[in-house]
Amino acid sequence: MRTDAQLLAAAQTDAHAFRELYERYAERIHGFQLGRTRDQDAALDLTAETFAQAWLSRARFEDLADGSAAPWLYAIARHVLVSSVRRNQLERTACERLGVLAELDRPQVVSEPSETWLEGLKEALLELRPHERDAVRLRVIDELSYAEVGHAAGTTPGTARVRVHRGLAALRQRLLNPKEAMR
C-alpha cells in the first residue's frame, strides 16, 4: 500500500491518487469539522474546501511525519475553520477556483461561522506546551512562515518546524481523543 506521501507525489499528475488520499481522510476531516461546527452542511463545505486547498498546494507538501499526510491535512482543516470564523463566512476560495461547488449541484450553504466553532480548539491549544502552542498559533492562525515563527521564538526555522509539527500532532490527539490525551 502506498503511503500518503507517495500518493501526494503521484497526485502531481494523477487525480485518482488524490482521490485515494481523500478516501483515507474524508471521514476524519469531516468528523473534525463537524465536531467544531455541529452543522452538517457547514462541515461538508469545510471538508470540501480543506481537500480543494490540499489539491492546490500538493506540490508543496513536505513529508515530515514518516509518510503520513495527517498533520498537513489537519493543519489545512484548522486553517480553513479559523479563516471562516475570522471572515464570518465559509471559506470557499479553493473550491470556487476548482469549480467543486458547481459539480456538487446543491444549494449554497448559508451557515454563519461562529466564535463557538473555535472554543474547543482554544482550550486544546492552551493545553499544549507553551513553546509548541506559540509555534502552532504563529504558523497556523497567523500564517507566518517557519522563518518568521523561528524569528519570533528566537530559534531557527528548523526548530520552529519541529515545534509546529509536534504541537499539531498533540492538538490532533486532544481534539479527536480528548480522554486518551488526558491520560
Added chain:
Amino acid sequence: MNTVARELHTLGNALELAARRDLARASRSAARRRKIVAVAVGLAIAVPGLAYAATALIGAEEVAAGLPGGTRMLQGTEPKCTVVHQDVEYHCVLSRLPAEPEVADLKGTVEPTVDRTRHVNGGCRSLTSDGRAWQCYIGRAAVDQKIVSADFLGEFMPTPGVG
C-alpha cells in the same frame, strides 16, 4: 451507505473531477507556453530582425516580477534582471535583501518563478549567502537545473510560496 457517507462519496467524485480538469488545464497551459517559446526561439534564429519580437515574450521585467511572485520571502525585494540567454537564462540582483530569509545562508537555495497568470514558469538559484544575486532559468532549463520538477512547471500558484 448512510447520508454522510453518501455525501462524502459525492464530494469525492466532485473533487476528483475538478482535479482532472485542473490537470488538463495545467497541461494545456504548459504545452501552449512551450509552443510559444519554441516558435519565438525559431523565429529569432531564422529572422534576426524579429529578435526583438522574441525578446518581448519573456522579458527581463517579467522574470523580475516572477521571482517575488513565486516566493513570499522575496516580496518587496525589487529584483532587476538581465538576459543571459533570451527566454532561457537570466541574472537577477535584488534591490533590497529579503527582510525575513527562511534560512540563514541562502546560497544555493532554489525558488520557483511564476508568469503573469501565476503559473510556475521556471526557477532561480541564489548565488550568494545573503540572497542578493540569483540565476534564473525559464521552462525546461529550470528542470534541467534541478530547480523545479517537470510536474511543478505550469502549476498554478495563487499565492507566493513559503518554505
